[in-house]
Amino acid sequence: MTGFAERSEGVTLEGLRKRMAEFAKERDWDQFHSPRNLLLALVGEVGELSEIFQWKGEVPSGLPDWKDEEKEHLGEELSDVLLYLVRLSDICGVDLGKAALRKLELNAIKYPVKLCKGSSKKPTQINVPDNNDGSSNGGVTAISNSDSKSRSDVSCAGMAVASALSTNRYSSLTCLE
Known part of the structure; x- marks a missing residue:
């Protein structure tokens, strides 16, 4: 071993990206690291x-009932997922750290604390006022999986809600229960 594990403090996505690129280059594996191949490896x-959790039922945070060997195995599989994700993002030219921070910002808009705290509802299930002036006729604008809308319609609805929230156009949005 090269002692990587002993130097875990200060690990960054960029540091992992560089190490993965070097690791692949040293082994002449770049030829195999197409986005498709990396994605399939990531899914694997x-x-x-998933198999680690498959038959365990609900598992409490911290894994108090797990043996050290099980936790170590979990760490190895989580690391495999992370490393393939970092490598895939690198090969695709995506700055994963920047993309993740942007996604957190979008999620903060999509799921504002004051409207969705304690609820697991999707933004497409948010109660939106009926009228352009922000008043409501008592109806609910919500899209569920059972509606006959396409996935893109649902995504557009979610983005419309996020846009409305980001501009404070609708101050009375609430998550459906």
């Missing part, structure tokens, strides 16, 4: 991670 690792 997610499958291995």
